[in-house]
Amino acid sequence: METEAPTNKQGQILGRKGRETRARLMEATRLLLRTCSPVELTAVGIAAEAGTSPASFYMYFDDPKDVLFALGEEAGRDLAKLRKIFEEPWYRDKLERQAGAMIEGLNAVWARHRPALRFRNTEASRGDKRFEALRMNTFTPFIRDFAECILSVNPARGARKRADAFAEASILHGAMEHLAATSPDATDRYLGAKHVNRQLARIMALVIRGEAEADALGREAPADETIKPARVATRRLRASVANGTASPAMESAIKPLRKARPQRNVSPAG
Incomplete structure (x- = not known):
């Protein structure tokens, strides 16, 4: 996927060749991340993998962290596409299946961009304002749409407030993202990704339905x-x-x- 950048570091508008070189540097970084940690990346190594010079690298990026930011932007655009799932109505009797589809979609994006997204979250947690804004630019619209989806199934009435749905959406998104960030190999060594995702979808469905229904289910037990x-x-x-x-x-x-x-x-x- 080509990332648009109107100018290089010297302020020159990028033509076709410039965009191709920048995209090649980003692809080289992705390839290197398969075998090394983000903190091990160097401008020289990325340029060599891309088949260009370090001087060419600095025409488009300040340092390897700058490339990782660009990869995070690209991942953010893929994550934004997941919000289409909220454009369709969510039904009480299909919540588990719909939640499962959302989990699968999020996992697929993380599988494509895991190193860049992990780095984005780490830098945001460390207080880097640029990466924090990058994360929130994806996080906030998703939570807003997810909360509205929850409210369509379990409206704010009585003691329940709109803020409750936003809190639920944030917590559920956090659980999904944490599991998506975990290597599938690590998950499969224990319970297995399919089993974990199935149970997460079940828990999400219970939360979205709300306390009233959960209490009713409890009263049916001996x-x-x-x-x-x-x-x-x-x-x-x-x-x-x-x-x-x-x-x-x-x-x-x-x-x-x-x-x-x-x-x-x-x-x-x-």
Whole structure:
């Protein structure tokens, strides 16, 4: 994807050749990021990978960090395209599927731009105002659209405020971005990306539906399951030990419970 830059560092308007050279330097940086950290990048190394000179590099960028900023801008344009998902109505009975589609879309953009986006977020967290603005320019419109989507399903009424939906959108976006930033290889070594994303979509659907519906679902459960979950779990554990189906670990867990059980006072036979 070609990034538009009207002028070079000397203020000259870029022609076709200039735009091609700048794009080639950015592509060279992307290739280098497959095998090295952003902090290891050098102008000389990028120029060599692009097949040009260091002097040519400085015609278009101040330093490697400047190239990473340009790559972050490019990633931001791809992220902005995800907001199209909010142009369609969201339905209560399809929330999990629609949330799953949004997660997949965000993951796909991160897969294409992960090193640049990670660097963007790191520099923003370190207080670099330029990278902070770059992140917020993507973050703010997405959160606004996402919050309006949540409000279309779960409107602000009674104690619920519009600000609640914006907070929910921010938290859910943070969870999506954190998981998208994680290498899929790392996720697959544990639970697996598909399983994690499926559960994240389920949690998002529950949040978007709202407290009223979650409370209604809770009231449908048996009283002791809802009000006294610890007591129910203990009763089931003791039953497993009694009928011989408990594992050694369960046997170990029940011992403290046996000691804690109050003993009845039995009067000696007269």
